[in-house]
Amino acid sequence: MRTLKKVFLTGAAGFIGSRTAQFLLDQQIEVVAVDNLNNYYDPKLKEHRLIPLNQSKLFHFYPADIENLSQMREIFQAHQKQTPFDAIINLAARAGVRYSMENPHIYLSTNAQGTLNLLELAREFAIGKFTLASTSSLYAGCQMPFNEELAVNTPISPYAASKKAAEAMCYSYHSLYQLDVSVVRYFTVFGPAGRPDMSLYRFIKWIQAEKAIELYGDGTQSRDFTFVDDIARGTIAATTHDVGYEVINLGGGRNPVTLLQIIEKLEKLIGKKAIIDFQPAHCADLKETWADIQKAHQLLHWKPEISLDEGLAKTVQWHRDFDL
Ligand SMILES: NC(=O)c1ccc[n+]([C@@H]2O[C@H](COP(=O)([O-])OP(=O)(O)OC[C@H]3O[C@@H](n4cnc5c(N)ncnc54)[C@H](O)[C@@H]3O)[C@@H](O)[C@H]2O)c1
Numbered sequence: 120m121r122t123l124k125k126v127f128l129t130g131a132a133g134f135i136g137s138r139t140a141q142f143l144l145d146q147q148i149e150v151v152a153v154d155n156l157n158n159y160y161d162p163k164l165k166e167h168r169l170i171p172l173n174q175s176k177l178f179h180f181y182p183a184d185i186e187n188l189s190q191m192r193e194i195f196q197a198h199q200k201q202t203p204f205d206a207i208i209n210l211a212a213r214a215g216v217r218y219s220m221e222n223p224h225i226y227l228s229t230n231a232q233g234t235l236n237l238l239e240l241a242r243e244f245a246i247g248k249f250t251l252a253s254t255s256s257l258y259a260g261c262q263m264p265f266n267e268e269l270a271v272n273t274p275i276s277p278y279a280a281s282k283k284a285a286e287a288m289c290y291s292y293h294s295l296y297q298l299d300v301s302v303v304r305y306f307t308v309f310g311p312a313g314r315p316d317m318s319l320y321r322f323i324k325w326i327q328a329e330k331a332i333e334l335y336g337d338g339t340q341s342r343d344f345t346f347v348d349d350i351a352r353g354t355i356a357a358t359t360h361d362v363g364y365e366v367i368n369l370g371g372g373r374n375p376v377t378l379l380q381i382i383e384k385l386e387k388l389i390g391k392k393a394i395i396d397f398q399p400a401h402c403a404d405l406k407e408t409w410a411d412i413q414k415a416h417q418l419l420h421w422k423p424e425i426s427l428d429e430g431l432a433k434t435v436q437w438h439r440d441f442d443l
Contacts, residue, residue: 121248121299125149128194129185129206130211131144131172132156132165134314135252135305138351139210140172146355151198153191154211159218160315167347167441168312177432185211185233191240199244206248207338209237211419215316216256216403219278233286238292248299250358251289253282255306255370255408263375264411265338267304267366276403285367294380301357306370306410310347310430311437316387319344319385320380323438325392326385334378335434341375341407346430349423356419370410371423384428388435421431 126143130136131152143150146322152172156162172178179198183190198204211233213219213226234251241249256279257271274280292298313320325332337426353369382393 121146121205121361123205123359125151125202125204127207127246128152128357130154130425131171131180131208133169133210133213134310134312135308135354136210137168137312138310138347139208139354140178141156141356142194142351144172144175144177144350149179149202150196151179151184151204152182153181153185153194156182159213159215162313164315164396170219182203184211185236186228186237188236190241190306191236195240197242198324203244204246206250207237207241207246208346208354208358210252210354212252213278214314216276218316219276219281220403223424226277226281227284230278230285234285235288238288238298241298242292242296248358248361249289249292250301250303250354251285252255252354253302253304253367254279255304256405256412257283257304258408259405260264263407264409265368266411267368267414275405278403279378290364290439299355300364301362302366303354303357303358304366304368305345305350306368307342307344308347308350309344310434311345312319312441319381319434321392322382322385323389323435326389326391327438329391329394331394331396332382333398334395335398335404336393337345338382338396340400340404341377341409343370343372343375343409344381344427345369345371345423346425346431349425352420353415353421356421360419362418365414365418367415367418368410369415370408370412371427372410372412373427375407375409376427385435386429388432
């Protein structure tokens with residue numbers, strides 16, 4: 120087990136990054152954090168997520184870009200002088216599957232080049248541990264439940280391809296410089312202050328506003344939904360465990376739930392009926408996802424703790440309390 124006293128966290132104003140930062144701070148771990156606060160979705164939501172984090176003396180935030188190696192190096196130099204980082208957790212990314220078709224260049228530069236910059240800094244500053252957020256999107260075309268041993272050679276979106284590049288680069292740095300790497304592949308993460316481009320967030324908004332839900336496909340596509348707090352805990356567990364180089368699924372691990380079932384649950388929680396506008400299925404979307412999470416249990420003693428219904432209730436409550 121690796122004791123964490125101070126970590127470098129990227130994407131800290133993001134949906135998952137902000138929860139991960141909060142969990143680290145709750146454990147009295149110092150967090151040096153960056154996020155470029157880009158406008159892929161409303162940066163007000165990113166500012167909102169930073170408010171509770173900024174209240175901690177252990178949180179140091181920089182509005183900086185992981186693609187800018189010299190800017191990153193300056194932050195490392197300033198902080199390594201005091202106490203060295205115990206780990207780098209790289210959650211910053213361009214994360215939307217569909218938008219990756221519109222602007223593939225930014226996906227490769229942030230997700231692959233940005234990861235490479237951080238790996239270089241890990242080498243330069245002798246930081247022994249690196250955790251990379253990756254994705255279930257890599258399992259396109261594979262047999263379910265998705266197991267980490269499957270060859271993932273058919274990424275069907277620039278997003279998935281950019282994450283595959285990042286994973287491969289991590290392996291090179293592990294092999295060449297003995298960097299300990301945990302690649303955590305997340306499965307459809309949901310929860311309060313979620314990403315506005317993700318279906319669950321959009322469904323809630325539309326049902327609340329009594330507007331038609333744009334649903335791509337016939338709604339029978341299914342996902343292994345995972346609550347954000349479970350993902351944050353799993354990410355930290357993957358960072359505290361030395362594994363060599365391992366890819367580890369973090370998913371709900373329960374039978375996948377269809378989007379139609381999700382909509383039905385949301386209707387009950389919100390107390391309104393959904394109007395559905397069926398659109399053709401999207402070619403970059405997977406039909407279904409389902410995580411085999413035995414490895415996370417064996418290596419990290421991690422299991423998801425929040426049920427789908429409990430997580431959905433917390434998510435809908437957040438949308439009642441905040442209108443961002
Ligand atoms: N949400 C999911 O269901 C899901 C599933 C699989 C994998 N992931 C991965 O988890 C990580 C976090 O995703 P999220 O859902 O929290 O998305 P998010 O967009 O809310 O968070 C990503 C954060 O990274 C920041 N960022 C983007 N480019 C940057 C750059 N060049 N420099 C610095 N900061 C930059 C963004 O401003 C954003 O705040 C990503 O790596 C994503 O690919 C998410």
